[in-house]
Amino acid sequence: MQPYIxxxxxxxxxxxxxxxxxxxxxxxKFFTKLAGAGKDxxxxxxxxxxxxxxxxxxxxxxxxxVTDRWxxxxxxxxxxxxxxxxxxxxxxxxxxxGLLAQQSKKEESRLRREMRKIKRNLxxxxxxxRLPGALFAVDAHREVIALREARKxxxxxxxxxxxxxxxxxxxxxxxxxxDAMRAIQLIIQEVCQAVALGxxxxxxxxxxxxxxPARRRTRRTVMARADGTDARTPGTEGRGLGxxxxxxxxxxxxxxxxxxxxxxxxxxxAEAPVDSDSGGDxxxxxxxxxxx
Numbered sequence: 260m261q262p263y264i265x266x267x268x269x270x271x272x273x274x275x276x277x278x279x280x281x282x283x284x285x286x287x288k289f290f291t292k293l294a295g296a297g298k299d300x301x302x303x304x305x306x307x308x309x310x311x312x313x314x315x316x317x318x319x320x321x322x323x324x325v326t327d328r329w330x331x332x333x334x335x336x337x338x339x340x341x342x343x344x345x346x347x348x349x350x351x352x353x354x355x356x357g358l359l360a361q362q363s364k365k366e367e368s369r370l371r372r373e374m375r376k377i378k379r380n381l382x383x384x385x386x387x388x389r390l391p392g393a394l395f396a397v398d399a400h401r402e403v404i405a406l407r408e409a410r411k412x413x414x415x416x417x418x419x420x421x422x423x424x425x426x427x428x429x430x431x432x433x434x435x436x437x438d439a440m441r442a443i444q445l446i447i448q449e450v451c452q453a454v455a456l457g458x459x460x461x462x463x464x465x466x467x468x469x470x471x472p473a474r475r476r477t478r479r480t481v482m483a484r485a486d487g488t489d490a491r492t493p494g495t496e497g498r499g500l501g502x503x504x505x506x507x508x509x510x511x512x513x514x515x516x517x518x519x520x521x522x523x524x525x526x527x528x529a530e531a532p533v534d535s536d537s538g539g540d541x542x543x544x545x546x547x548x549x550x551x
Contacts, residue, residue, distance in 0.1 A: 260272075260420070260421075260422045260423075260424070260426060260434065262278070263275055263278045263279075263422075263426070263432075263434035264422060272422045274421075274422065274434045274435060274436070275434075278434050279433065279434050279435045282431065282432055282433040282434055282435075283433050283446065283449060283450075285431050286395075286417045286431050286433055286450060286453070287449060287450065287452075287453035288453070289393070289415070289417065289431060290393065290395075290417075290450055290453040290454050290457060291453045291454070291456050291457040291460070292457065293392050293393050293415075293454075293457060294453075294454045294455075294456075294457025294458050294460075294461065295457040295458075295460040295461050296392070296457075296461075297461055298391070298392025298393070299322055299323060299387065299389075299391045299392055300317075300322045300323070300391060300392065300393050300394070300395060300454055301322070301323045301324070301325070301384070301387070301391035301393070301394045301395070302316075302317045302322060302323070302324040302325070302395050302396075302447070303324070303325045303329060303394060303395065303396045303397070303402050303405045304324075304325075304326055304396065304397035304398070304402070304443070304447075305325065305326060305327065305328060305329060305401065305402065306397065306398055306401055306437075308438060308439070308440045308443055309326070309397040309398070309437075309440075309443045309447075310326040310327075312440070312443050312444040312447045312448075313326055313397070313447055314326050314383070316444075316447045316448055316450075316451040317383070317451065319451065319455075320451045320454045320455045320458065321458075322451075322454060323383055323384045323386070323387045323391060324383035324384075325383050325384060325405070326383060327379050327380055328380055329402065329404055329405050330380055330381075331404060332408075333384070333405070333408065334390060334405075334408040334409060334411075334412055334414070335408050335411060335412065337390060340381065340384070343377055343381060344377075344381055344384075344385050346373075346377065347374060347377040347378060347381065347385065350370060350373065350374040350377075351374065353370070354371075354374070359371065390412065390414065391414065392414070392415070393414060393415045393416070393417060394406070394409045394414055394415070394416045394417070395416075395417045395418065395450060396416065396417075396418040396419070396429070397418070397419050397437055397443055397446075397447075398418075398419065398420070398421065398424065398437040399418040399419075399420045399424040399425065399426075399428050399429055399432075400420075400421075400423055400424040400425070402418070403428065406418065406428045406429060407428075410428075415430050415431070416428070416429045416430050416431075417429060417430065417431040417432075417433065417450075418431075418432060418433065419433045419435050419437045419443065419446050420432050420433065420434055420435075420437065421434075421435070421436060421437045421438065424437075433446060
Protein backbone atom coordinates (compact mmCIF):
# COMPACT_ATOMS: atom_id res chain seq x y z
CA MET A 260 0.00 0.00 0.00
CA GLN A 261 3.04 2.32 -0.05
CA PRO A 262 2.10 4.03 -3.39
CA TYR A 263 -1.30 5.02 -1.92
CA ILE A 264 -0.01 6.51 1.38
CA UNK A 265 0.47 10.27 1.60
CA UNK A 266 2.14 10.66 4.99
CA UNK A 267 2.38 9.20 8.52
CA UNK A 268 1.29 10.97 11.70
CA UNK A 269 1.51 9.49 15.21
CA UNK A 270 2.02 5.98 13.82
CA UNK A 271 -1.11 6.36 11.63
CA UNK A 272 -0.80 6.19 7.86
CA UNK A 273 -2.87 8.71 5.92
CA UNK A 274 -4.06 7.68 2.43
CA UNK A 275 -3.58 10.13 -0.41
CA UNK A 276 -7.05 11.50 -1.39
CA UNK A 277 -5.91 11.84 -4.99
CA UNK A 278 -5.33 8.08 -5.15
CA UNK A 279 -8.75 7.50 -3.60
CA UNK A 280 -10.40 9.70 -6.20
CA UNK A 281 -8.47 8.05 -9.00
CA UNK A 282 -9.51 4.57 -7.91
CA UNK A 283 -13.13 5.62 -7.37
CA UNK A 284 -13.41 7.13 -10.85
CA UNK A 285 -11.94 4.01 -12.42
CA UNK A 286 -14.40 1.84 -10.46
CA UNK A 287 -17.40 3.98 -11.46
CA LYS A 288 -16.45 3.88 -15.12
CA PHE A 289 -16.04 0.12 -14.96
CA PHE A 290 -19.39 -0.47 -13.22
CA THR A 291 -21.26 1.83 -15.62
CA LYS A 292 -19.96 -0.08 -18.61
CA LEU A 293 -20.61 -3.42 -16.91
CA ALA A 294 -24.21 -2.61 -15.99
CA GLY A 295 -24.83 -1.21 -19.46
CA ALA A 296 -23.76 -4.56 -20.92
CA GLY A 297 -26.48 -6.34 -18.91
CA LYS A 298 -24.33 -7.91 -16.18
CA ASP A 299 -24.92 -7.86 -12.42
CA UNK A 300 -22.71 -6.84 -9.50
CA UNK A 301 -22.32 -8.71 -6.21
CA UNK A 302 -21.62 -6.51 -3.16
CA UNK A 303 -19.83 -8.20 -0.25
CA UNK A 304 -19.37 -6.62 3.16
CA UNK A 305 -19.72 -8.76 6.27
CA UNK A 306 -18.29 -6.30 8.78
CA UNK A 307 -20.77 -4.49 11.00
CA UNK A 308 -19.97 -1.02 9.67
CA UNK A 309 -20.79 -1.99 6.05
CA UNK A 310 -23.90 -4.18 6.39
CA UNK A 311 -26.59 -1.53 6.44
CA UNK A 312 -25.06 0.65 3.69
CA UNK A 313 -24.52 -2.28 1.33
CA UNK A 314 -27.98 -3.75 1.83
CA UNK A 315 -29.78 -0.44 1.33
CA UNK A 316 -27.81 0.72 -1.69
CA UNK A 317 -27.68 -2.68 -3.42
CA UNK A 318 -31.42 -3.19 -2.92
CA UNK A 319 -32.06 0.24 -4.44
CA UNK A 320 -30.30 -0.67 -7.71
CA UNK A 321 -31.64 -4.26 -7.70
CA UNK A 322 -28.25 -5.92 -7.31
CA UNK A 323 -27.09 -8.81 -5.12
CA UNK A 324 -25.36 -8.63 -1.74
CA VAL A 325 -23.83 -10.72 1.04
CA THR A 326 -23.72 -9.01 4.43
CA ASP A 327 -24.02 -11.74 7.09
CA ARG A 328 -21.48 -14.46 6.29
CA TRP A 329 -19.66 -15.54 3.18
CA UNK A 330 -20.28 -19.24 2.70
CA UNK A 331 -17.29 -21.03 1.21
CA UNK A 332 -18.09 -22.05 -2.34
CA UNK A 333 -20.74 -19.38 -2.97
CA UNK A 334 -19.22 -18.80 -6.40
CA UNK A 335 -17.11 -21.89 -7.05
CA UNK A 336 -19.91 -24.24 -5.93
CA UNK A 337 -22.79 -22.13 -7.18
CA UNK A 338 -24.94 -25.14 -8.12
CA UNK A 339 -25.15 -26.25 -4.49
CA UNK A 340 -26.01 -22.72 -3.38
CA UNK A 341 -28.88 -22.68 -5.86
CA UNK A 342 -30.16 -25.96 -4.43
CA UNK A 343 -30.24 -24.42 -0.94
CA UNK A 344 -32.22 -21.49 -2.32
CA UNK A 345 -34.68 -23.95 -3.85
CA UNK A 346 -35.01 -25.50 -0.40
CA UNK A 347 -35.78 -22.04 1.03
CA UNK A 348 -38.54 -21.48 -1.52
CA UNK A 349 -40.02 -24.87 -0.69
CA UNK A 350 -40.09 -24.09 3.04
CA UNK A 351 -41.69 -20.72 2.42
CA UNK A 352 -44.35 -22.38 0.29
CA UNK A 353 -45.08 -24.87 3.10
CA UNK A 354 -45.44 -21.98 5.53
CA UNK A 355 -47.77 -20.10 3.18
CA UNK A 356 -49.98 -23.18 2.72
CA GLY A 357 -50.17 -23.78 6.48
CA LEU A 358 -48.49 -27.18 6.30
CA LEU A 359 -45.80 -26.28 8.84
CA ALA A 360 -48.38 -25.78 11.55
CA GLN A 361 -49.68 -29.29 10.92
CA GLN A 362 -46.31 -30.83 11.82
CA SER A 363 -45.28 -31.77 15.32
CA LYS A 364 -43.84 -28.99 17.47
CA LYS A 365 -40.32 -30.41 17.24
CA GLU A 366 -40.46 -30.81 13.43
CA GLU A 367 -42.01 -27.39 12.97
CA SER A 368 -39.30 -25.79 15.12
CA ARG A 369 -36.58 -27.56 13.16
CA LEU A 370 -37.99 -26.49 9.77
CA ARG A 371 -38.45 -22.88 10.85
CA ARG A 372 -34.87 -22.76 12.21
CA GLU A 373 -33.56 -24.11 8.91
CA MET A 374 -35.57 -21.55 6.97
CA ARG A 375 -34.27 -18.66 9.08
CA LYS A 376 -30.67 -19.81 8.69
CA ILE A 377 -30.86 -20.09 4.90
CA LYS A 378 -32.64 -16.78 4.63
CA ARG A 379 -30.08 -15.02 6.81
CA ASN A 380 -27.13 -16.28 4.78
CA LEU A 381 -28.56 -16.26 1.23
CA UNK A 382 -31.31 -13.64 1.22
CA UNK A 383 -29.22 -11.19 -0.80
CA UNK A 384 -28.42 -13.66 -3.60
CA UNK A 385 -31.73 -15.53 -3.85
CA UNK A 386 -32.47 -13.84 -7.21
CA UNK A 387 -28.96 -14.37 -8.62
CA UNK A 388 -29.63 -16.94 -11.34
CA ARG A 389 -26.09 -16.81 -12.78
CA LEU A 390 -22.60 -15.82 -11.74
CA PRO A 391 -22.13 -12.06 -11.33
CA GLY A 392 -20.23 -9.93 -13.80
CA ALA A 393 -18.12 -8.32 -11.06
CA LEU A 394 -17.62 -8.38 -7.29
CA PHE A 395 -17.27 -5.36 -5.00
CA ALA A 396 -15.92 -5.99 -1.51
CA VAL A 397 -15.41 -3.80 1.53
CA ASP A 398 -12.13 -4.61 3.31
CA ALA A 399 -10.12 -6.94 1.07
CA HIS A 400 -8.37 -8.40 4.11
CA ARG A 401 -11.63 -9.60 5.65
CA GLU A 402 -13.25 -10.78 2.38
CA VAL A 403 -10.19 -12.60 1.08
CA ILE A 404 -12.10 -15.87 0.50
CA ALA A 405 -14.67 -14.15 -1.72
CA LEU A 406 -11.93 -12.39 -3.70
CA ARG A 407 -10.02 -15.62 -4.22
CA GLU A 408 -13.12 -17.42 -5.49
CA ALA A 409 -13.85 -14.58 -7.91
CA ARG A 410 -10.28 -14.59 -9.18
CA LYS A 411 -10.38 -18.35 -9.66
CA UNK A 412 -13.48 -17.99 -11.88
CA UNK A 413 -12.12 -14.97 -13.77
CA UNK A 414 -14.64 -12.52 -12.29
CA UNK A 415 -13.34 -8.91 -12.08
CA UNK A 416 -13.00 -7.61 -8.52
CA UNK A 417 -13.15 -4.13 -7.03
CA UNK A 418 -12.57 -3.45 -3.34
CA UNK A 419 -12.32 -0.65 -0.81
CA UNK A 420 -8.93 -1.34 0.79
CA UNK A 421 -7.20 0.16 3.80
CA UNK A 422 -3.48 0.23 4.59
CA UNK A 423 -3.65 -3.26 6.15
CA UNK A 424 -4.86 -4.92 2.91
CA UNK A 425 -3.07 -6.32 -0.13
CA UNK A 426 -3.98 -4.39 -3.31
CA UNK A 427 -2.75 -7.25 -5.49
CA UNK A 428 -5.84 -9.29 -4.59
CA UNK A 429 -8.17 -6.98 -6.54
CA UNK A 430 -8.25 -5.72 -10.10
CA UNK A 431 -9.36 -2.15 -9.28
CA UNK A 432 -8.36 -1.03 -5.76
CA UNK A 433 -10.10 1.95 -4.17
CA UNK A 434 -7.78 3.03 -1.32
CA UNK A 435 -9.72 4.47 1.59
CA UNK A 436 -10.89 4.02 5.16
CA UNK A 437 -12.83 0.76 5.39
CA ASP A 438 -13.61 1.11 9.11
CA ALA A 439 -15.63 4.35 9.24
CA MET A 440 -19.35 3.98 8.47
CA ARG A 441 -19.50 7.37 6.75
CA ALA A 442 -16.58 6.57 4.44
CA ILE A 443 -18.04 3.18 3.50
CA GLN A 444 -21.46 4.67 2.86
CA LEU A 445 -19.99 7.38 0.62
CA ILE A 446 -18.04 4.91 -1.54
CA ILE A 447 -20.95 2.45 -1.81
CA GLN A 448 -23.31 5.27 -2.76
CA GLU A 449 -21.04 6.48 -5.57
CA VAL A 450 -20.58 2.95 -6.92
CA CYS A 451 -24.33 2.25 -6.88
CA GLN A 452 -25.00 5.51 -8.72
CA ALA A 453 -22.66 4.33 -11.46
CA VAL A 454 -24.51 1.00 -11.61
CA ALA A 455 -27.86 2.80 -11.86
CA LEU A 456 -26.50 4.96 -14.70
CA GLY A 457 -25.38 1.86 -16.56
CA UNK A 458 -28.82 0.28 -16.14
CA UNK A 459 -30.53 3.34 -17.64
CA UNK A 460 -28.23 3.11 -20.65
CA UNK A 461 -29.16 -0.56 -20.96
CA UNK A 462 -32.88 0.41 -21.03
CA UNK A 463 -32.29 3.18 -23.57
CA UNK A 464 -30.49 0.77 -25.91
CA UNK A 465 -33.35 -1.72 -25.67
CA UNK A 466 -35.92 0.98 -26.47
CA UNK A 467 -33.92 2.21 -29.46
CA UNK A 468 -33.60 -1.33 -30.79
CA UNK A 469 -37.37 -1.80 -30.46
CA UNK A 470 -38.17 1.49 -32.25
CA UNK A 471 -35.92 0.95 -35.30
CA PRO A 472 -37.86 -1.13 -37.90
CA ALA A 473 -36.18 -3.95 -39.73
CA ARG A 474 -34.79 -3.09 -43.17
CA ARG A 475 -36.62 -4.64 -46.09
CA ARG A 476 -34.77 -6.08 -49.04
CA THR A 477 -35.18 -4.15 -52.27
CA ARG A 478 -37.04 -5.81 -55.14
CA ARG A 479 -35.43 -3.75 -57.90
CA THR A 480 -33.31 -5.42 -60.55
CA VAL A 481 -29.61 -5.46 -59.97
CA MET A 482 -28.52 -4.96 -63.59
CA ALA A 483 -30.23 -2.74 -66.15
CA ARG A 484 -29.35 -1.07 -69.40
CA ALA A 485 -29.18 2.63 -69.86
CA ASP A 486 -32.54 2.64 -71.71
CA GLY A 487 -34.28 0.94 -68.77
CA THR A 488 -34.29 -2.62 -70.15
CA ASP A 489 -33.39 -5.61 -68.04
CA ALA A 490 -30.04 -7.10 -69.02
CA ARG A 491 -30.84 -10.59 -67.72
CA THR A 492 -34.30 -11.54 -68.99
CA PRO A 493 -35.80 -10.38 -72.29
CA GLY A 494 -39.28 -8.96 -72.09
CA THR A 495 -38.83 -7.49 -68.60
CA GLU A 496 -37.67 -4.07 -69.72
CA GLY A 497 -38.52 -1.10 -67.58
CA ARG A 498 -40.01 -3.09 -64.71
CA GLY A 499 -38.83 -4.71 -61.50
CA LEU A 500 -38.73 -8.35 -60.66
CA GLY A 501 -42.01 -8.25 -58.78
CA UNK A 502 -44.03 -6.27 -61.38
CA UNK A 503 -46.36 -7.71 -63.95
CA UNK A 504 -45.21 -7.74 -67.59
CA UNK A 505 -46.26 -4.82 -69.77
CA UNK A 506 -49.17 -5.47 -72.23
CA UNK A 507 -48.24 -5.89 -75.92
CA UNK A 508 -48.19 -2.74 -78.01
CA UNK A 509 -51.11 -2.11 -80.40
CA UNK A 510 -50.39 -2.51 -84.16
CA UNK A 511 -49.57 0.73 -85.95
CA UNK A 512 -51.90 2.22 -88.58
CA UNK A 513 -51.08 1.47 -92.27
CA UNK A 514 -50.64 5.09 -93.24
CA UNK A 515 -48.65 5.94 -90.15
CA UNK A 516 -44.98 6.67 -90.81
CA UNK A 517 -42.52 4.16 -89.37
CA UNK A 518 -40.97 5.13 -86.02
CA UNK A 519 -37.64 6.79 -86.09
CA UNK A 520 -36.11 4.46 -83.49
CA UNK A 521 -36.87 1.26 -81.62
CA UNK A 522 -39.75 1.50 -79.25
CA UNK A 523 -39.00 1.32 -75.53
CA UNK A 524 -38.78 -2.22 -74.39
CA UNK A 525 -38.64 -3.86 -77.92
CA UNK A 526 -35.73 -4.80 -80.09
CA UNK A 527 -35.77 -3.68 -83.77
CA UNK A 528 -36.98 -6.50 -86.01
CA ALA A 529 -35.50 -7.27 -89.46
CA GLU A 530 -37.77 -6.55 -92.50
CA ALA A 531 -38.98 -9.40 -94.61
CA PRO A 532 -37.38 -9.69 -98.09
CA VAL A 533 -39.41 -8.17 -100.91
CA ASP A 534 -39.47 -9.22 -104.57
CA SER A 535 -37.89 -6.97 -107.09
CA ASP A 536 -41.13 -7.00 -109.13
CA SER A 537 -43.21 -5.59 -106.30
CA GLY A 538 -41.34 -2.33 -106.54
CA GLY A 539 -40.12 -0.43 -103.60
CA ASP A 540 -38.45 2.71 -102.63
CA UNK A 541 -35.58 0.97 -100.83
CA UNK A 542 -32.28 1.08 -102.75
CA UNK A 543 -31.71 -2.58 -101.96
CA UNK A 544 -34.87 -3.56 -103.88
CA UNK A 545 -33.74 -1.79 -107.10
CA UNK A 546 -30.60 -3.91 -107.41
CA UNK A 547 -30.89 -6.42 -110.33
CA UNK A 548 -30.94 -10.05 -109.33
CA UNK A 549 -27.77 -12.01 -109.83
CA UNK A 550 -29.78 -14.70 -111.67
CA UNK A 551 -31.30 -12.59 -114.49
